Amino acid sequence: MRFKEERFITLLKAYMNEQISESEFEELVNYIQQADTAQLNEQLLDLFDKAWQQANQQLPIKLDAERVLHGIMTSPQLNTQARRKKPKVRLIAASIAALVCLATLLVRQYTPLPLQAAKEKLLTQEEDTLTSDRREVMLTLSDGHQIPVNALSEGVQTFQSGTHVKRDQNQLIYTEDQDTKAHPSPVLHTITTPIGMDYKLTLPDGTRVQLNAGSSLTFPVAFGRQERKVELQGEAYFDVAKHPNQAFLVQAKGTDIHVLGTAFNVSAYQEDPYVVTTLLTGSLKVQSKILRPGQQALSNETGHPIVIREVDPDEIMAWARGYFVFDQDDIKQVMNTLARWYDIEVVYEGNLKGKTFGGTLSRYTDFRQLLHAIEQTGSVKFTITGRRVTVSP
Structure with missing residues (x-):
């Protein structure tokens, strides 16, 4: 047929x-x-x-x-x-x-529900099932006061600084007004995601941001006339609103990333050796280096020369669509990535030099199923004890 x-x-x-x-x-x-x-x-x-x-x-x-x-x-x-x-x-x-090949196994748990509903479904499984941990996305105000984002009622919230914030389902949307701009000193807010959760927000200038798990973004509730500066810890995707007279600056672990209007991803976890900046569209400058779409810059705080390489942007952005994508990555790097999402402790035994994994895995798959998929490549074995995972050859 x-x-x-x-x-x-x-x-x-x-x-x-x-x-x-x-x-x-x-x-x-x-x-x-x-x-x-x-x-x-x-x-x-x-x-x-x-x-x-x-x-x-x-x-x-x-x-x-x-x-x-x-x-x-x-x-x-x-x-x-x-x-x-x-x-x-x-x-x-x-x-x-x-x-x-077996190393490109796609672990996908079928569900007819929307992605957010799938997340909630996985988080209601039995307690002994390792899935991503359920914690709160936190909003930290300029005075240090912390508010769970889910505690904000849907609709527009107005804070003492005059800041207007709208919680719309699973994202925060900031808007500027004259009262906020007139504040004598910058009013900073910080959004922090826990392990196992990502979150979206729109900055006062219209820039859209998606924060990966275990990340934080600090930003003014009103940008200055000449510069829009934010500080990132962890990983985020930025779709920067175009304002030709206001450069957009991301500071991450000693690396300055300058843009005017473009889409890019920055990974700057504290435990990683490099700040990894990937350009999707437009152009941007990492320190003194100019990137073209599809290029990635590796920089650090030691002063070593910035490394520029060609990458597949689709693979870099897989996390924002709910997937892990590994391209024969070192197994320790793979486990670091999984640990940020599933809140696990990883212990290594034996000689794991040269052990790698390549494949596409759903971030909402039960953790034991995910490890089983990796084991099928024959690269490593896993022993699970509570939230501790032992990796051995």
Whole structure:
């Protein structure tokens, strides 16, 4: 039976946007089953590309088509009964896995719910299941007073400084007014995300920011006339509002990043050796170096020369879409990244030199399932004791 291309694209769009029903998911699997296994790669990837172009051009991240297809065919939604009825599922899944290799395993827990609902669902699992920890995103005012963001009622809040802040679902939106600008000294606010949570906010100038887990951003509630300066600890994606006469400056661990209007990502965790700045669109200056889109700068506080390299921006921005993407990264770096999200203690045993992992993993997957996926590569083994994870060859 030939593919009905339009219907297949519709189902793929629903799957990628996490709006697919159970019956539609089964229909999608049926379409994949009906493909000639030898032609599966070329035929399905071509259709996926068309679906992507129609549905997701506005998104900053595109997952590799082969990984997505592997995720469909290995989804937990394909239960035991379905597999018994459709034995070819395993053969097709194996075929796709052969295309991408086991190290590019996509662990994706199917859910027809929106992403935020998926987060909440995972956080209500049994206590002995390791998932991302549920803590509060905190707003720290200029006087040091801390307020859990969820404690703010939805709608516009006005603080003593005259600052107007709107909590709209899962983000904060700041707006400037004349009273705030007239304040004699800068009024600073800080947003801090805990381990296991990210958060979005809009700065007073219209710049959109997404903070990764374990990060904080300090910023004035009203920017000066010539400069917009913020301070970052951790990781954040910035989509900077264009104000040609107001340069935007991010300070992170001794690195100054200058922009006018562009989109970029900065990772500056305290425990990491480098501040990693990746340019998505526009242009920016890291210290004295100018970046072009698709370039990444590695800088530190020791005064060593800045290193510029070419990268895949989609992979860098995967975290903002709910994924970990590793490209044969050192296993210790992989575990550092996971520890920030799942709030675990990592212990290393034996010789792990040269041990790496590459693959795409959902950030909302149960932690034990995630470790099991990494173990399948044969690179390392894990022993879990409470929130302590021991890594061994």
